[in-house]
Amino acid sequence: MPAFCIICETAVTPSTPSVKCVKCKKNCHLKCCELTPSETAVNSSWTCGKCSVSFGSLNTVVSLSDIEQLFEKQFEKVKTELRSDFSKMIDEKFQLLNNRISVIENNVQNLESEFNRCINSAPKAVASITINDVVCELNDRKERSNNILIFNVPESKESKVEDRVKSDLSFINSILEPLGTFPTAKKIFRLGFPKPNVVRPLKLVFENKEEAKCILRSNKNNPSKINHFHADLTKIQRESNAATIKEFKDRKSKGESNITLNYKDNIAHISTRNVTDHQTKN
Structure with missing residues (x-):
């Protein structure tokens, strides 16, 4: 079967000198590849243009040992690049981690400072509070939630307790009537013992805490701040x-x-x- 030139695709004959590619084993007229007989005699490992592009640097490879060396060289280059990329990535991640740790440490220090400040400003040492103290405190708060205190209400000079209570109720009503309709306290009394030139606060006891809250909310709309309403708080x-x-x-x-x-x-x-x-x- 006749061979054909890979460039002009015409038959290769003894009268038309040619050269064979050492890679693909295909023929090419010397004229087509612009070679002279003397050049082909010197260069016996000629490769065609297509194989030169495909094999690149492998054009110079003539043995398995050369292939192994070239592979090791290329592989070493890849390993170096990978090590560099991984090292850079690890450094970046490590820096981000350090920054995050610094933020967490600052937050912990702030929390410790806030905790110590709360402990130092606490009215009682936590260790001295017992379960019984807690239960008593909760019960006391529950009872007091139905009450309110009113200050600066002038004390009546009446000798009878009933008359003094009526006077106090009348004064309280005069305060609340301009603000709306409110529930009536089931009990009212002064705190402490009478003292000269001292106006004792009034305690009003209601059926439930919602009635007491209703009075306290009205204090926001009170144009006069002389008579202050306060919640009945524990010590x-x-x-x-x-x-x-x-x-x-x-x-x-x-x-x-x-x-x-x-x-x-x-x-x-x-x-x-x-x-x-x-x-x-x-």
Whole structure:
């Protein structure tokens, strides 16, 4: 079967000198590949253009040993690049982890500081509080939740208790009537013993805490702040509020401008305001 030139695709004959590709074993006229007989005599490992592109650097490979060396060289290059990429990636991840650990450590330190501040400002040592103390405190709070205290209500000079109570009720009604209709207290009395030039607060006892809350809410709409309505708090609640208010004032005096004092269920709490958000809204 005659051979054909891979370029001009005409038959290769003895009268038309040719050269054979050492890779694909196909023939090519010397004229087509622009070679001379003397060049082919010197270069016996000629490769066609197609094989030169396909094999690239393998054109110089003449043995299995050469292939192994070339493979090892290329593989070593890949390993070096992979090691470099992995090392860079690990360094980046390690840096991110260190940053995260630093943030967590700062948060823990802040929590420890806040915890120690709360412990130091507590009115009682936690270790000294027993289960019985807790139960008694809860029962006391439950009973007091039905009560309210009113201050600065002038005391009657009547000699009879009944007349003094009527006078107190009349004065209280004069305060509440402009604010709306409110439930009537089932019991009313003064706290403490009479003292010269001292106006004792009044305690009003209602059927339930909702009636007491109704009166306390009306105090927000009271145009006169002379007669103040207050929740009937336990000693621990009063001490806790006093400690929180003191802490608030101390922190304010030290330059903390993003804190506010709030009351929830008549208990004082310090809240931190986001200064950035507040400035953005303004």
